[in-house]
């Protein structure tokens with residue numbers, strides 16, 4: 454449905470989008486993730502027709518959109534600050550796009566009612582926008598974006614201003630809603646939990662380029678680079694040299710999957726793969742911090758050699774701060790991160806990385 458080919462946008466000397474190739478299939482939900490300034494909003498604006506390209510093409514249903522103004526592209530947009538019209542009631546806001554598309558009144562009213570049902574605000578047509586909660590306003594904004602039945606809905610930080618619990622709830626509702634409607638979605642967020650809960654596919658951006666693209670679980674299990682791994686919050690990363698089926702690291706020798714290329718690389722160990730062992734064999738560490746996460750505890754460990762480690766354990770097994778522990782590493786949680794040239798986006802980032810399994 455949507456294809457970007459070599460899309461580039463420059464602001465003076467700054468390259469906001471750097472030769473981006475991206476496709477979104479019909480009915481697919483794609484979430485673009487990335488740090489601040491990585492080009493996420495610029496990407497959306499380029500697709501919407503609000504930002505001209507300096508190079509490359511945007512195609513919708515195979516048609517080049519060069520010169521097609523935003524309102525003729527058939528895309529629905531929902532921005533972070535959701536910009537509802539304060540002087541219109543809920544029904545007036547949702548009907549806005551329908552009026553613009555000259556849908557007659559007798560068809561508008563049932564459409565608005567159906568959309569409000571869909572977003573969980575049945576019968577809210579006559580309520581004033583100002584008296585709605587943040588989450589309710591967000592739903593109205595969504596209903597307004599969906600009303601003209603756009604072929605593609607684009608969401609910029611759709612749940613940006615809401616608190617965590619409301620986000621977690623709404624993101625599940627959104628996914629269900631999009632599935633029900635068969636909506637094609639391109640969303641942008643810097644919240645990885647939101648992206649992973651909403652998306653069929655996540656696209657991680659770095660400095661105007663795509664650092665990795667894939668189903669959420671794949672990206673989570675096999676980050677393509679140190680950048681992606683760190684962006685996802687993995688910190689157990691160290692330099693390594695692979696030889697004869699093992700990686701030699703500051704933490705000791707770690708098992709790596711068969712077929713891992715020999716030579717220097719970075720190694721990630723997921724916190725679940727840092728195993729507490731009785732004193733003896735393994736890497737001695739001191740427990741320097743504990744963070745409670747539901748029934749689990751994240752332990753911050755200071756090893757006798759090598760960088761700090763995060764481990765995860767059950768509440769009842771959690772050693773006290775200051776305790777001495779020994780750790781071993783589970784092979785299935787060791788991930789080899791392909792090398793990336795220092796200071797540049799990764800040219801081979803779309804290739805599947807080698808993963809410990």
Ligand SMILES: Nc1ncnc2c1ncn2[C@@H]1O[C@H](COP(=O)(O)OP(=O)(O)OP(=O)(O)O)[C@@H](O)[C@H]1O
Nearest residue numbers: 464467469487488489490491492493494495496643
């Ligand atoms: N109108 C503009 N003029 C100049 N530079 C701009 C303009 N819009 C964006 N940029 C620059 O382009 C780069 C990408 O910006 P963009 O807003 O797309 O990033 P983002 O990933 O959406 O960031 P955030 O998460 O902070 O919204 C940034 O370096 C930004 O400063």
